[in-house]
Amino acid sequence: MIKSVQLDTIQLTYSDSGSGQPVVLLHGFPLDHAMWTPQIVALSDHARVIAPDLRGFGQSTLGPQDAEQGVEMHQYAADILGLLDKIGVKEPVILCGFSMGGYILWQFALRYPERVKAIVLCDTRAVADTAEAREGRIKTADEVLRLGTDSLVAGMLPKMLSKATLSQRPEVVRQVTQIMRSCQPAAVAAALRGMAEREDVTAKLAKISQPALIIVGTEDAISPPAEMRSISESLSHVQFVEIPEAGHMTTMENAGAVSESLQRFVTEMTGG
């Protein structure tokens, strides 16, 4: 069920289904909660699945200065805390972040550890942008505000999907493109500026003591398996799952395998 709450200057919309242990799914960039549709369906028989649209994305609104000033990862994390408080979820959640959602997850887990029971990192990174990548993001943010998101979407799509998905699975290509195209330029610019500013959390990973599951597509070109393996070496209780037949967009390219891993992990974490 789609619901929304008012948080200071923004309205945050989220999908809320099932009951029991809360599992929060944080989407990537430039996407919205719809990227988790198969996992929401699969998990809501076992848990309460809360999948927000991050500020500015999907049906959620953006703050007045966000497009120009950017939204830092800790601000998105604070929004999630605000959402949980507002809907009365006080118990620790299983927090799952995909790519940019993973950057937000780090901030949430480091700032509000008492609100986290376990973490799931999907196709994400711990390092900051290089100086060159940072510069590219700022330039793209300005361009997107002037010209729209078409060229960003066209440039990102081949990095998001595996070669096989791109050439043989038009339905997946269409679905991912549709979600990317529906993102508002202002939200995209805000997130680009925020990601450009994000910190390198590598040295802080050892502070995260909750059990972790790492999921990565075998052909992920944005957060490759080798990089995610090195993240797993810094976490204490960690399981590592490589998803075959998938690039970066594991949740949509091999939805069944991701749902199965998540379900197994949630069941383990809830003693089921």
Ligand code: MLT
């Ligand atoms: C994402 O999928 O969220 C993005 O690829 C993250 C990024 O651009 O660093």
